[in-house]
Amino acid sequence: MALDPVDAVVIGAGAGGGVIAKELACAGMRVVLLERGRWITAWDDHKDDLRNQRTSVLGAPFGPDDERNPRVAVDRRGRELVVLPSDGAYSNNAACVGSGTVSYGAMAWRYMAQDFRMKSIYGCPPGSTLDDWPITYDDLEPFYEKAEWEMGVSGDVAPDPFHAPRRRGLPMPALPPNREYEILKPAALRKGWHPFDIPMLRNSVPYNGRGPCMRCRWCVGFACEVNAKNGTQNTVIPTAMATGLCELRTDAMAREIVLDARGHATAVTYFDAGSHLQTQPARLVVVSAGAIETARLLLNSKSRLHPNGLGNRYDWVGRNLQGHAYPRAVGLFDHDTYDDVGPGASIAICDFNHGNPGLRGGAMLANEFIRLPIQFTGMTPPDTPRWGHEHKDYMRQFYRRSIAVMGPVQEMPVFEARAELDPRVKDFWGIPVARLSGGRHPHSVEVARAVVVKAAEWLQEAGAIRTWTNVPGLDLSGGQHQAGTCRMGNDPRSSVVDRNCRIHEADNIYLADASVHVTNGGFNPALTILANAYRVAAAIVKERRA
């Protein structure tokens, strides 16, 4: 039986979906927000170092659950494995109200102006589908500002000479420095670099009626005990619900977008908490299910006009799956660097995001979030045994005397890096699951090798008695920074959505999440996803009023 029609169904209550729901509801539209996960708050989060969204060996507490949500991962040798959300190869982000923005580290980066014009600036390397975004930084700038002020960002980017022009500063000052900051800042200055306080979606002072960060150890991967981390679950989603026009349905697993004979979306079908199939009619559908699941949902939405899946006429849905190549340098010190003051990550440089000789793009470099002991066990120098007396001794000596500097390297998109439907494996509800295959472009690894040298130099200048580096290989990227699977573009033959993120050839279906990113910047992606969702919502509202 069909439910009452609404103006819009938004699929996925994560970063993009939360913003869309709020903007549409505040514009007077009746919205149903479908989320396959649940509300998970600090009450439910047991501060478990083996069961959190960063180290999920015993499960991913912010979803999805291992029991109902398999995927298939194909490695570069062609071996297929059925994988669970708690496995690395699953490429998980999260599944709950707020999704990754509940448990994230909350770095709040604007991409740089160059990041939207990568092909024009650098040219496309062989084997890549590198392209420019159909929009520029200037198109997104007002919406970055809106995201920063509505959701709340602290930090100080003024000392960074590389950031793109901004009309307004950040609404909150940076948190006071931690010990790593005090050690790394003078070292960067001595190198002639430009260190600054990382912008964070985190209250440093009371904001939006919630208190400031209490500097705890349990930040990245966990829910904040004092609600000082700003995600969609404690900002835009409550605002959307307060309008009385947005109904959030949790435990609601969308199966398919239903189209009429003209290719016009009429409804979304989903399984409710009791696993009953429901049909929610709507005038407009916005998909914000995250890069992999959005592609999966479109591919599962087959109709007469879209026999290969919605928006997939030219086989671009699910392609160009990317994330970030994350190289890391670790430095050991002869004095304590650990001070147990969260969130840990505090200082960054953007000196190597662009302008690396002979290379395309680069990465922001920053110190790491607090490393829990289990996360340090694998951080050994190449010649230190991984077990036994020596390893234990190493742990004892250096857990509190080590700093890691890492950076999200902007990747060169690869057409064969993809999410498609697995022909055999289905999830608990009988829906075909995502099948991930392909690998990273060699140039991304080359860039990672180059910028990690700078990270090591930074640590050496800071007095590290020993440094080493780890650089990721050619395995498929994605993970928490997954993006790119439904590219935004002007040409329907080489993109899935137009510049307003409406699916080419489907007049009332929009995407608003990381799937539309053409490239993913040399930065963590959340603020760009949020800003773009504000922009997409503005386009929807404008069109509706016209």
Next chain:
Amino acid sequence: MRKPSRRSFLAGAVLGTAGCRRDTGARLALTGEEARTLDAICDRLIPADQDPGAAATGAVVFIDRQLAGPYARYRRAYREGLARAAALSRKMFGKPLNELTGDRRLAVVTRLERDARPFFEMVLAHTMQGFYGSPRHGGNRDYASWRMLRVPASPVRGRILYDLRQGKES
């Protein structure tokens, strides 16, 4: 929130020394013999020194509990790997692994690392988890590893109840 008292701290230190209590009795997923073999492997992966090691702080309890839960999918690999380790020990030294001296145990474990790589890597990862992870899962008894690392065990819970701006309950 628990602060280790001086007494429990001393108890932990005592546990770490030779001849300490080994609870290798009733298991959820492993047989007694398997548990003893595994215990001997864990003992070499993270040995006791001035601080307790993995075996004395419950690594086997940790692994056994996970095998009865989220790690059920590794049961077979444990069954086969532990049988292989036991056989290797008898072949090399004519005795079960847990009856060997430390040096001989080390020789067997080193051989496993070379010849039974996937099994070894799995046990190594799980032993690290048991020893350095939260004690609520059965390993790292009394936060032994965290104390060794000088990390205060402070599971912050429930602060959301308080309005930090006013310093009072909200």
